Structure formats: structure tokens, C-alpha cells
Amino acid sequence: MISDKLQSIWKQLPPGVSLVAVSKFHPVERLMEAYGAGQRIFGENRPQELAAKVPQMPSDVQWHFIGHLQTNKLKLVLPYVSMVQSVDSLRLLQAISGWAVRNGRDIDVLLELHLGAEQTKQGFSEEEILQLVNPSSQLPGIRIRGLMGMASNTDDMAVVEEEFSRIEALFCRIRESGLPAFDQLSIGMSGDWPVAIRHGATMIRIGTDIFGPREY
Numbered sequence: 001m002i003s004d005k006l007q008s009i010w011k012q013l014p015p016g017v018s019l020v021a022v023s024k025f026h027p028v029e030r031l032m033e034a035y036g037a038g039q040r041i042f043g044e045n046r047p048q049e050l051a052a053k054v055p056q057m058p059s060d061v062q063w064h065f066i067g068h069l070q071t072n073k074l075k076l077v078l079p080y081v082s083m084v085q086s087v088d089s090l091r092l093l094q095a096i097s098g099w100a101v102r103n104g105r106d107i108d109v110l111l112e113l114h115l116g117a118e119q120t121k122q123g124f125s126e127e128e129i130l131q132l133v134n135p136s137s138q139l140p141g142i143r144i145r146g147l148m149g150m151a152s153n154t155d156d157m158a159v160v161e162e163e164f165s166r167i168e169a170l171f172c173r174i175r176e177s178g179l180p181a182f183d184q185l186s187i188g189m190s191g192d193w194p195v196a197i198r199h200g201a202t203m204i205r206i207g208t209d210i211f212g213p214r215e216y
Contacts, residue, residue, distance in 0.1 A: 002030065003037035005210050013204075014197065020064055020085075020186070022207030024049065028056045030211055035061065043085070043205055047076035054080045066148075066205060068122055071095040078107060085148045085186050085205075088112040088122035093132070093139060100141025108145045110186055113170065115163045116152035123149070126170055133174050133182070146184030146202070147171050151192055160192050164199035171200065 009019060020043040023031050031042060035058060042057075044050040045067025054063065062082045069077060069084060071092060077084070078099055087093050087109045100107045111132060114123030124132070131137055133144055149167045151160040164187055171185045186203040188196025193204040 002033040002210060006034060006037045006039055009206060009209065012194070017197065017201060018203045020066070020203055020205045021210050022066065022189075022205050023053075023211065024067070024207065026207075026211045028053055031057060034210060039210075043207075045086075047073040050080060051076045074099045078103075078105070083108040083110065083145065085110045085203075086112050086122070088124065090128075090132070093142065097139035097141045106141055106143055108143045110146050110148040110184060111144060113147055113149045113167050115149040115167055126166075129170065130174070133177075133179050135179075143181055144179065146182055146186065147174075148186040150189070151187070151195075157192070157195060160195050161199075164188075164192075164196055164201075168199040 013019060018041060019039070020041045021034050021039050022043045024045045031053065040060060041062045041064060043064045043066040044053065045065065050063060050065065063080050064083045064085050065077050065081045066085045068086060068088065069092060074095060078096065084096065084107065087096065096107055096109065111129050112123040113129060114125060147167055147170065151163045154160065167187060168185065175182050184202050185200055186205060187199065187201045188204040190206050190209040193206060196204055
């Protein structure tokens with residue numbers, strides 16, 4: 001049962017670590033099972049699916065967008081989410097800033113560091129992130145709350161350890177610089193979240209271990 005799976009994960013989480021239930025491709029009925037067990041943060045990666053689910057779920061749900069976001073889909077996402085975890089380009093960051101200013105909002109975002117070896121993955125380099133968090137580069141309507149990353153798709157946990165160690169070091173470097181509200185490190189998914197916890201994760205994103213295989 002979903003409630004049993006959630007209870008098992010919650011018991012293993014240290015204080016201060018949030019669980020984002022990755023609910024993409026799963027029907028609202030299963031999300032409501034998780035909600036009934038006490039889960040309040042849900043992660044979606046398709047704008048149309050997010051916009052359809054929001055009115056069907058209770059109003060105290062916190063929605064996080066965790067997938068690649070196209071600039072022409074902002075109106076399907078930004079009115080509903082409490083955080084965009086997957087900001088992966090300057091163009092997207094600027095578009096979110098423009099939407100936020102026009103709508104009188106401040107949007108919490110995480111900057112996605114390109115961690116894995118796959119060339120198809122989105123994200124910034126470490127140098128680009130350091131430039132973006134510089135006070136002189138701050139954009140209106142944007143609150144940079146931290147970093148997000150996805151490790152390589154591999155069973156070699158030594159590779160995952162190295163990649164999580166790299167994003168942890170960057171996170172700590174920026175946090176120690178005193179950037180206001182920079183306090184979130186979102187790493188770790190169903191296959192590697194215990195490793196992420198060892199490397200300072202404040203958020204883990206779990207789907208399969210809660211909901212089972214995706215429903216398409």
C-alpha cells in the first residue's frame with residue numbers, strides 16, 4: 001500500500017529532509033491515497049498533467065515542477081507551483097522572471113547542475129551557477145533557493161557518490177557565501193536516495209518506491 005511505503009521512507013529520513021512524491025503519470029486516485037497518508041509535496045514534470053491535477057487535489061498540496069520546462073508553457077505551471085526545481089537555462093530563468101514581474105509574484109527556483117555523464121541531460125555548469133548566484137546577476141521575481149541534480153543512470157554507486165559529492169560541495173560553497181534563502185539541495189531518487197542523504201540532501205524525489213511503476 002502507498003501509505004505503508006510512505007511510512008517506511010519517512011522513518012528513514014533525517015530531520016529537515018523533505019519528501020517530494022513524484023506523481024507524474026499516476027492518476028489522481030493514487031495521489032489521494034498518498035495525501036490521505038499525510039504526503040503534501042508532489043512533483044510533476046508535464047505542464048498539461050500538472051494543470052489538470054491541481055483542481056482535483058486539496059488546496060494545501062504543494063506542487064513542485066521537476067521536469068524540463070519550456071518557456072511557452074509557463075502559464076500552465078507557474079500559477080500553481082510553490083517551486084520550480086528544474087531551472088536548466090538562463091533563457092528559462094529570464095522567462096520565469098518576466099512572468100513573475102508581470103504577475104506580481106516571487107517564484108522559488110532551484111538551479112539544475114548538469115551532474116551525469118549523459119550529454120542529453122539538461123543543466124548548468126558549476127561556473128554558470130556561480131555566476132547566476134552572484135548578487136549582481138539576480139533577476140527580479142526570482143528566489144534562488146538552492147540546487148537540483150540527477151545522478152548518472154548507473155548501478156555503480158561509486159559514480160553516484162562522486163556526483164552527489166560534487167553538487168554537495170558546490171551547494172555548501174554557495175551557502176557559505178551568504179546568499180539569502182539558499183537552503184535547498186534536491187538530489188536522490190528511488191534508486192539512490194540513501195546516498196543523497198549522506199551528501200546533504202534536503203529534498204529527495206521519489207516516485208516508483210511510493211506509487212509503483214508508472215501508468216501511461
